[in-house]
Amino acid sequence: NAGVTQTPKFQVLKTGQSMTLQCAQDMNHEYMSWYRQDPGMGLRLIHYSVGAGITDQGEVPNGYNVSRSTTEDFPLRLLSAAPSQTSVYFCASSLRTYSQQYFGPGTRLTVT
Amino acid sequence: SQQGEEDPQALSIQEGENATMNCSYKTSINNLQWYRQNSGRGLVHLILIRSNEREKHSGRLRVTLDTSKKSSSLLITASRAADTASYFCATDAGAGTALIFGKGTTLSVSS
DSSP: OOOEEEEOSEEEEOTTOOEEEEEEESSOOSEEEEEEEETTTEEEEEEEEEETTEEEEOSOOTTEEEOOSSSSBOOEEESSOOGGGOEEEEEEEESSTTSOOEEOOOEEEEEO | OOSOEEEOSEEEEETTSOEEEEEEOSSOOSEEEEEEEOTTSOEEEEEEEETTOSEEEETTEEEEEETTTTEEEEEEOSOOGGGOEEEEEEEEOSTTSOOEEOOOEEEEEEO
């Protein structure tokens, strides 16, 4: 099993550009989520999904879009990048919402 | 706002000493989990304790949960330099609810 994979590892965007952060898992997990991690702020939940076709907002959803068309993939779209979105983004998955989470290696995003 | 708050924010100890970190939360929970993050890496699951459990052990880790005080503690015994990392608690309110993380405690173990 590859576990949870994220691409790209690093990305630099200009303000106003859009992009998609990819996340995939091969463990047949129902629950997937996206977090951002900023210094001193811990992990903050952006969006999550409890199954294919079902998504919901987390604590900091503004400026981000998600969809879950398959069990395996949960991409995160930045609609119009802003410097405030400079952060490290982690994707995670688990069998259930209350189960052990498996994290990807993260994507370090810089918006200039 | 975040559900869990760890205390202290930072902790420095010598190898061989015990490290204790605390987590407080605001609303009723289903489970509480602890995770470790080495610098620049993804989080790794350490232990899960259910709301009807009071204490759980895993190797050198001991977790307690006091639902009346809405708090949990993580004890790492006989710390090693390799335990240097950030530690996070995370809580959920049941099936279908999201897992919410605290801000973390940064542990530094020097040899």
